[in-house]
Amino acid sequence: MEVAVPKRCVVVVEDDPLLRSHAVAVLDAAGLDVADFETADEALAFIERRAGAVSAVLTDVQVPGRLDGFDLAVRLSISWPEMLVLVTSGLDRPDSLLIPSVAFLPKPWRALDVLTALQGGAGAG
Numbered sequence: 001m002e003v004a005v006p007k008r009c010v011v012v013v014e015d016d017p018l019l020r021s022h023a024v025a026v027l028d029a030a031g032l033d034v035a036d037f038e039t040a041d042e043a044l045a046f047i048e049r050r051a052g053a054v055s056a057v058l059t060d061v062q063v064p065g066r067l068d069g070f071d072l073a074v075r076l077s078i079s080w081p082e083m084l085v086l087v088t089s090g091l092d093r094p095d096s097l098l099i100p101s102v103a104f105l106p107k108p109w110r111a112l113d114v115l116t117a118l119q120g121g122a123g124a125g
Contacts, residue, residue, distance in 0.1 A: 008033070
């Protein structure tokens with residue numbers, strides 16, 4: 001008897017509804033389970049409840065709330081170092097603010113860039 005293995009979830013954090021829905025559509029079309037949030041605070045609360053089910057996070061830098069995308073990336077890399085974190089921004093690459101285990105994708109990103117980063121692990125960009 002074959003046992004179904006649940007797919008692991010990718011969390012998207014983006015305050016722009018159009019960009020968030022585009023990211024969700026790209027990841028969904030690739031066969032991934034997706035949870036999406038407008039704020040890093042909401043995403044962190046979800047991840048803390050379901051960390052074992054989350055394999056990766058794609059977060060914008062500038063999101064409303066107490067935490068921004070960098071804060072989220074740092075917290076995730078400390079608490080769950082095996083979790084892939086992709087930070088995206090329309091600003092220049094903020095090398096001084098990223099830690100080595102966090103990948104950076106400049107905006108506008110292409111679907112292929114996100115999917116490649118998810119397949120290859122951290123270090124993209």
